[in-house]
Amino acid sequence: QVQLVESGGGSVQAGDSLRLSCAASGLASGNYTMGWFRQAPGKEREFVAASSVWGTTTYYARSVKGRFTISRDNNKNTLYLQMNSLKPEDTAVYYCAARPYYKPYYYEPSHYDYWGQGTQVTVST
Secondary structure, three states: OOOOEEEEEEEEEOOOOOEEEEEEEOOOOEEEEEEEEEEEEOOOOOOEEEEOOOOOOEOOOOOOEEEEEEEOOOOOOOOEEEEEOOOOHEHHHHHHHHEEEOOOOOHHHHHHOOOOOOOEEEEOO
16 A cells, blocks of 8 residues: 655745655655655645656756755655745645656646645745
């Protein structure tokens, strides 16, 4: 049974940093690309960042590029999202997700097979 469990969310001030973690179990990391998505109240789930199978290639949404860094440790089956210079508009529930490596669109939620339960990030002014 595949499980993705996020942690590290919280309430911070604008300009602060947070590091999210996603512990994966039940899947072979070498077969899945991994991504982070977020969903704010009343909005659709949106792509944040994605990492190739071995972490050699990363992708970012324009809104977070230069502030967020995605990384993964396949030995620990863990995905990370380092978030710096947080802004109030980053407030959302953050989800990690796993996508079979052969599916083409890293930014498309429907291409991800497995999802975590989400962790809340709240950024205040």
